Amino acid sequence: MKRHSAFTLAQQALRGHKDWPQTWAKGTLKPKYDAVVIGGGGHGLATAYYLAKTHGITRVAVLEKGWIGGGNTGRNTTVIRSNYFYPESVALYDLALRLYEGLSRELNYNIMLSQRGMLIAAHTPAQMEICARIANAMQINGVDGRLMDAQEATRRVPLANQSADARYRLTGGIWQDRAGVARHDAVAWGYARAASALGVDIIENCEVIDIIVEAGCVTGVETTHGRVKTSALGLATAGATTGLTAPHGISLPIQTYALQAFVSEPVKPVLDTVLLYLGTGTYLSQSDKGELVIGGGLDRVPTHGKTGNLPMQEQIISGLLEMFPAFGQLKLLRQWAGVVDVVPDSSPILGPAGPKGLFLNCGWGTGGFKAIPAGGTLLAHMLATGGHHDISRPFDLTRFITGRLIDEAAGSGIAH
Numbered sequence: 001m002k003r004h005s006a007f008t009l010a011q012q013a014l015r016g017h018k019d020w021p022q023t024w025a026k027g028t029l030k031p032k033y034d035a036v037v038i039g040g041g042g043h044g045l046a047t048a049y050y051l052a053k054t055h056g057i058t059r060v061a062v063l064e065k066g067w068i069g070g071g072n073t074g075r076n077t078t079v080i081r082s083n084y085f086y087p088e089s090v091a092l093y094d095l096a097l098r099l100y101e102g103l104s105r106e107l108n109y110n111i112m113l114s115q116r117g118m119l120i121a122a123h124t125p126a127q128m129e130i131c132a133r134i135a136n137a138m139q140i141n142g143v144d145g146r147l148m149d150a151q152e153a154t155r156r157v158p159l160a161n162q163s164a165d166a167r168y169r170l171t172g173g174i175w176q177d178r179a180g181v182a183r184h185d186a187v188a189w190g191y192a193r194a195a196s197a198l199g200v201d202i203i204e205n206c207e208v209i210d211i212i213v214e215a216g217c218v219t220g221v222e223t224t225h226g227r228v229k230t231s232a233l234g235l236a237t238a239g240a241t242t243g244l245t246a247p248h249g250i251s252l253p254i255q256t257y258a259l260q261a262f263v264s265e266p267v268k269p270v271l272d273t274v275l276l277y278l279g280t281g282t283y284l285s286q287s288d289k290g291e292l293v294i295g296g297g298l299d300r301v302p303t304h305g306k307t308g309n310l311p312m313q314e315q316i317i318s319g320l321l322e323m324f325p326a327f328g329q330l331k332l333l334r335q336w337a338g339v340v341d342v343v344p345d346s347s348p349i350l351g352p353a354g355p356k357g358l359f360l361n362c363g364w365g366t367g368g369f370k371a372i373p374a375g376g377t378l379l380a381h382m383l384a385t386g387g388h389h390d391i392s393r394p395f396d397l398t399r400f401i402t403g404r405l406i407d408e409a410a411g412s413g414i415a416h
């Protein structure tokens with residue numbers, strides 16, 4: 001993989017930036033691969049990278065029906081954190097956070113990781129008790145997290161609405177130092193570049209239409225570019241996963257909903273943490289360009305639409321104005337939605353499903369960006385070894401039969 005120095009950067013600048021090499025090669029689809037990953041989002045690309053790098057399996061294709069990072073990976077609000085409740089979740093999300101911490105160096109690609117800390121803000125004594133419970137669980141699980149009091153919280157977020165008539169005054173909350181944001185496109189592009197350099201074929205505009213199964217084993221996929229043989233198939237297709245598995249009798253407990261986000265016009269620095277209000281579900285951070293990146297809760301009407309709708313926009317923006325009345329003067333520059341794949345216990349599905357050789361990485365719902373390095377590591381492990389990694393085992397599909405759910409919505413009550 002080509003590494004750049006200050007000298008090559010200056011050289012390119014003097015040449016008018018005309019000679020930059022292609023970041024990843026446009027692969028040509030081959031008739032057969034050792035492993036195929038469907039979905040060129042963060043999870044699919046990370047899987048291909050770790051297959052090649054960790055397991056030495058380089059005859060790998062990533063098949064993407066659109067362009068890489070064009071799904072939820074390029075639509076999210078980029079919050080990364082590991083402030084979960086259950087030990088299984090903490091093991092998963094903290095693995096991801098630790099990998100994120102070294103990722104720019106590992107991929108030689110600046111993912112613009114900014115560990116600016118995150119405050120999950122409480123407003124009542126009851127919410128403070130819930131926060132204390134989560135902070136204690138985090139500490140028991142070995143993750144940096146602590147309860148923050150009202151005084152420190154208001155110091156961290158000086159513009160927060162603490163007026164006498166505020167509906168949700170800050171009483172404190174949970175603080176995680178290592179939480180923050182990373183540039184979403186860069187995560188997809190960095191993994192793509194590194195996987196491509198190791199020999200992985202990344203094929204865009206190539207939709208998988210069906211999975212080919214013979215005698216109970218995966219033998220390949222049918223695509224818009226023709227048939228491809230493989231005996232190890234990974235699905236990293238988020239909300240589209242059910243459409244691929246259902247024809248093979250695999251029914252998944254996934255429901256798809258629209259999740260919206262917004263970006264304001266850029267302003268001078270006003271917020272140097274990630275902030276989420278438990279009272280409204282609205283959360284935000286400020287991008288390096290100065291824009292406020294704003295998100296909120298799910299619209300619980302199942303859909304595959306990517307536009308979003310006015311009732312949720314009003315709810316999220318009124319939550320923002322409750323937090324910061326002054327932001328009522330800002331203009332919104334953009335609004336968009338993504339189709340998120342939500343599972344009843346708000347935890348992902350990782351593991352084998354149906355025919356031998358088929359493995360799933362889906363169900364990340366509103367919070368899978370932060371998990372990309374771990375999701376890729378774990379799916380790569382399953383494709384390479386045919387079995388679970390210790391960290392992925394609790395997230396197996398069988399939990400919906402055994403009842404050993406990992407109900408993070410109930411445990412931590414926070415998404416994104």
Ligand SMILES: Cc1cc2nc3c(=O)[nH]c(=O)nc-3n(C[C@H](O)[C@H](O)[C@H](O)COP(=O)(O)OP(=O)(O)OC[C@H]3O[C@@H](n4cnc5c(N)ncnc54)[C@H](O)[C@@H]3O)c2cc1C
Pocket residue numbers: 038039040041042043044063064065066067068069070071072073074075076077078079080206207208209236237238239240241244259260261295336337338339340361362364365366367368369370371416
């Ligand atoms: C508005 C919004 C805000 C969010 N905020 C956060 C956040 O702050 N933090 C966080 O951690 N998470 C967040 N998320 C969730 C996060 O974006 C997702 O969980 C994560 O990006 C999922 O990554 P993925 O690789 O699984 O899916 P995707 O990025 O959606 O990739 C799946 C890919 O599969 C492709 N595909 C589907 N079917 C086929 C097929 N048949 N053949 C070929 N290709 C196919 C799609 O085109 C797509 O590119 C947010 C999501 C949204 C929508």
